[in-house]
Amino acid sequence: MAAMHRTWPALLLTLAACAPAGAQDFSAGVARAQEKLDRIVKLIDAVEARHARAAEAANWRELFDGKTLAGWTRTEFAGGGGVRVEPDFRGGGPAIVVEAGDTLSGVTWAGAPPPTMGYEISLEVMKVEGSDFACGLTFPVADTHASLILGGWGGGVVGVSSIDGMDASQNETTRYMGFTAGRWYALRLRVTPGKIQAWLDGKPVIDADITGKKISLRHGEIYRSKPLGLATFQTIGAYRALRLRRLGG
Numbered sequence: 494m495a496a497m498h499r500t501w502p503a504l505l506l507t508l509a510a511c512a513p514a515g516a517q518d519f520s521a522g523v524a525r526a527q528e529k530l531d532r533i534v535k536l537i538d539a540v541e542a543r544h545a546r547a548a549e550a551a552n553w554r555e556l557f558d559g560k561t562l563a564g565w566t567r568t569e570f571a572g573g574g575g576v577r578v579e580p581d582f583r584g585g586g587p588a589i590v591v592e593a594g595d596t597l598s599g600v601t602w603a604g605a606p607p608p609t610m611g612y613e614i615s616l617e618v619m620k621v622e623g624s625d626f627a628c629g630l631t632f633p634v635a636d637t638h639a640s641l642i643l644g645g646w647g648g649g650v651v652g653v654s655s656i657d658g659m660d661a662s663q664n665e666t667t668r669y670m671g672f673t674a675g676r677w678y679a680l681r682l683r684v685t686p687g688k689i690q691a692w693l694d695g696k697p698v699i700d701a702d703i704t705g706k707k708i709s710l711r712h713g714e715i716y717r718s719k720p721l722g723l724a725t726f727q728t729i730g731a732y733r734a735l736r737l738r739r740l741g742g
Contacts, residue, residue, distance in 0.1 A: 556735040559587035564604035574598035588733040599724030609633040623728025631718035654711040
């Protein structure tokens with residue numbers, strides 16, 4: 494359609510511009526036709542862009558109503574910190590705030606079961622205070638689960654736990670990044686057959702080929718985050734704009 498809407502208006506307007514007999518009039522007519530064509534193309538592009546944004550928004554399912562913990566429950570980690578909703582957290586709108594615990598703290602999704610393959614999750618996360626990870630996102634992968642860790646092992650490790658029995662600090666997804674306290678980070682996670690991918694602030698951080706590999710959760714209480722959960726480790730974390738969509742509409 495994009496090619497057509499740039500071709501047929503040009504043809505019609507150019508033919509119309511050919512009506513004047515004089516060469517000067519002809520050139521002026523062509524210029525007027527081009528101006529009209531440009532306006533038409535811009536209008537069509539704007540309509541198509543609005544439709545694309547509307548279609549993308551319709552595919553996303555909101556996981557946080559901005560007012561309550563509806564759909565979520567405090568994860569029963571031993572010694573876990575409290576969980577609350579703040580309507581305007583640090584002036585940035587509503588957020589779920591997870592307080593630091595002895596080790597793990599977090600929230601677990603208790604609503605309709607999430608998809609297990611062919612989906613994306615997006616959210617924004619803030620490390621409020623602490624020295625370890627503010628985001629341990631546990632998610633389904635077919636008939637098992639994994640966790641994406643942002644800033645673990647003392648604050649700098651990013652990776653997926655676990656692949657072939659090796660956790661986020663030991664496998665091919667391991668990388669090292671700093672996370673500034675008080676700053677929002679936009680996270681997007683995609684799970685498709687044979688792939689786990691993630692982007693942070695639009696930049697790829699995970700691109701793991703998991704074909705034929707064993708995916709599992711790290712040992713310990715993180716299993717309490719199944720099927721979908723957010724956890725911190727001795728750190729206060731905040732989350733907002735939580736959404737999920739199935740790929741392919």
